[in-house]
Structure formats: structure tokens, C-alpha cells
Amino acid sequence: MITSLAYLGVRSPRSEDWRRFGEGFLGAELAADGPDGSVRLRVDDAAWRIQVHPAEQDSVAYFGWAVDHEEDLDVVLERLAAAGVTAERGSAELAEARSVNQLITFTDPWGFPHEVSWGQHFYPATFRPGRAVSGFVTGTQGLGHVLLMMPDIEAGHRFFHDVLGFKLSDKIIVPGQLNARFYHVNERHHTLALGQCPPGVAVFNHLMLQMKSIDDVGSAHDMLDEYDVPITLSLGRHTNDKTFSFYCATPSLFNIEVGFDGIEVNEEWVPYTYGAAAIWGHKLDPEAKNRPPGIVHPLAN
Ligand SMILES: [Fe+2]
Incomplete structure (x- = not known):
């Protein structure tokens, strides 16, 4: 079944802004553009990990999950079919466009587009960060x-x-404020988090990138003003995964959490429930209250 988040794709009117934001601020590497002029960012030796397609409006293009073995794609197809969700095998052209060997595509009950792939293309010893950072925690x-x-x-x-086999890491429940669940598929404390939002909409709130050094978080924090990056949540440490991080707005409505020091889980992990999201910090910026909580789309019914 699913073992990691391999890649993320969004569509955005500000795709071009991702070159400076991605390379200069995040410390990612610019890969060659996609055929449609999309901006593609590398954070390790994978061909690319984040792709921003030019478009009139902000939307999620795909959450790109990975399985370890080719046969696992059949298992995902079977489980989706049993749950009444239609999935399709992607063409060879689509696999090429995603820099993977094979993939399937489906839309979840909330209208989020997903892809599950096997065989992401790696180019060992080729990653060069866009600025002086120690790098990103990726691998498995x-x-x-x-x-x-x-x-x-x-x-x-x-x-x-x-249906998809994400394993519960824990819950954070702050009555009247937050109802969230966190799921792992590898050692990362969570690869997927779900949060409850008001009726009628679904939201892609943020992507977390974990840095190898606390100084990578600090140096990005230092550059917020220079790069005109609005902060969303101040520096802080989470109760559940213990990540030290801040959240900022990307050029495309959703946020990026720039993190460090998240704990790892294993097969013996026992889920907890926490009554707060932060040990300290992570204060919502007053101006962030006026921005959408991410890429918001209406639900069909
Ligand atoms: Fe997060």
C-alpha cells in the first residue's frame, strides 16, 4: 500500500513566482520546466517533488503518493473499487510527465485529485540546493x-x-477550535493530516518540508521580509510530532510549514490524543486571519 508522499502538483496564476520563492527562500533546486511551462522544484535526488502548473486559478492538481512495489498499484485499485471510487491507470505519457514508471489516478469523495505511483525517477548525487541549506529530510x-x-x-x-491504509498516529482535539487526525505510512510521524472544516468546502491547508538543520528554519525565517513571504503561524513546537517550525504563505494560497526535528514512529506506535496543537508558539498572525486557510474548493453536494 501507500508508503510515502512522492510529489505534489498545484495549478496557479503565480506559478512564475515559485522560481524565486522555491529556490531563493525554500532552498529547493529548480529542475527543467515541464512541457506546459510548469515550475518544477527538487528537494533531493528525485527528478522533482513539487510542480506548479500555470493556470487562471489556484487549485490542487494532484497529491502524488507512492507504493513500494508495482503489484501494490493493483491492491490500491481493488480497494478503491470495493469502496466505490473509480480509479484509472495513467497513460505512459502521464507517467513520463510525472517522472514515474507507472501510476493510477482517482478523485476522492471531497474532490481532491490523487495519483498513486510506483518507480519515481531518481538521479543519485545530483541535488544542489538553491541556497546554503543543509537539506531536506526525504528518503523513505x-x-x-x-x-x-x-x-x-x-x-x-x-x-x-x-480504504487507503493510512495508520493513525494521533489526534489533536481542542473543543470548538480544532479537530485533527494525523496518519503515518513510514517513519515520518505523519504524512497525512486531516482537519475538520465548515460545511460546503474542502481545503488543502499546507505542505510540511522538514529541514536537516534548525539553522535552515532560522535562516528561512530571517528571509521572510526580503522575499515578501507572509507568515501564517509564528515559530513554535507541535505537541504531537514535536516539530519545531513556522508556517508561511506560498505564492499559491496554501501554506508551507518549514520544520525541523519531527519525531519518527515505528510499528509499535500507540496513538495519543492531545488537547493542544503547540507546546509553545505557532501563534496565528493577525494578517493571516484575512487570508483563505489554503486552496479552498466547494464540495459537490
Ligand atoms: Fe504540519
Whole structure:
């Protein structure tokens, strides 16, 4: 089944802004553009990990999950079919465009587009960060984690846990404020988080990138003003995965959590429930209250 987040794709009117944001601020490397002029960012030896396609409006293009073995794609197809979700095998052309060997595509019950692939293309010893950072924690932990929001978190749990096999790491429940669940598929404490949001919409809130050094987080924090990057949550440390991080707005509505020091889980992990999201810090910036909580799309019914 799914073992990591391999890549992420979004569409955005500000795709060009990702060159400076990605290379100069995040410390990613610019890969060659995609055929449609998309900006492609590397954070390790994978061909690319983040792709931003030029478009009129911001939207999620795909969450790109990975399986370890070719046959696992059949298992995912079977489980989706049993749950009544239509999935399709991607063409050879699509696999080439995603720099993977094979993939399947489907849309989840909240309208989020997903791809599950095997055989992401790697080019060992080729990654050169865009600025002086020690690098990104990837490998078996994949690109990072994403937080999706939906009105019915129990339904979200049934789909991502029961159907797709994401394993519960813990819950954070702050009555009246936050109802979130965190799931692992590898050693990373969570690769997927689900949060409850108001009825009628679904939200892609943020992508977390984990840096290898606390100084990579500090130096990015130093550059917020120079790069005109709005901060969303101040520096802080999470209760559950213990990540030290801050959150900032990307050029494309969703946020990036620039993190360090997240804990790892194993097969013996026992899920916890926490009553707060932060040990300290992670204060919502007053101006961030006026921005959308991420890439928001209406639900079909
Ligand atoms: Fe996060």
C-alpha cells in the first residue's frame, strides 16, 4: 500500500513566482520546466517533488503518493473499487510527465485529485540546493506531509484509514477550535493530516518540508521580509510530532510549514490524543486571519 508522499502538483496564476520563492527562500533546486511551462522544484535526488502548473486559478492538481512495489498499484485499485471510487491507470505519457514508471489516478469523495505511483525517477548525487541549506529530510519519509480539511472528519478517516491504509498516529482535539487526525505510512510521524472544516468546502491547508538543520528554519525565517513571504503561524513546537517550525504563505494560497526535528514512529506506535496543537508558539498572525486557510474548493453536494 501507500508508503510515502512522492510529489505534489498545484495549478496557479503565480506559478512564475515559485522560481524565486522555491529556490531563493525554500532552498529547493529548480529542475527543467515541464512541457506546459510548469515550475518544477527538487528537494533531493528525485527528478522533482513539487510542480506548479500555470493556470487562471489556484487549485490542487494532484497529491502524488507512492507504493513500494508495482503489484501494490493493483491492491490500491481493488480497494478503491470495493469502496466505490473509480480509479484509472495513467497513460505512459502521464507517467513520463510525472517522472514515474507507472501510476493510477482517482478523485476522492471531497474532490481532491490523487495519483498513486510506483518507480519515481531518481538521479543519485545530483541535488544542489538553491541556497546554503543543509537539506531536506526525504528518503523513505518522502516529500513531507500535507493537511487536508473536510467537513466530516469521520468520513475522512473511513476513506484514508479504512480504504487507503493510512495508520493513525494521533489526534489533536481542542473543543470548538480544532479537530485533527494525523496518519503515518513510514517513519515520518505523519504524512497525512486531516482537519475538520465548515460545511460546503474542502481545503488543502499546507505542505510540511522538514529541514536537516534548525539553522535552515532560522535562516528561512530571517528571509521572510526580503522575499515578501507572509507568515501564517509564528515559530513554535507541535505537541504531537514535536516539530519545531513556522508556517508561511506560498505564492499559491496554501501554506508551507518549514520544520525541523519531527519525531519518527515505528510499528509499535500507540496513538495519543492531545488537547493542544503547540507546546509553545505557532501563534496565528493577525494578517493571516484575512487570508483563505489554503486552496479552498466547494464540495459537490
Ligand atoms: Fe504540519
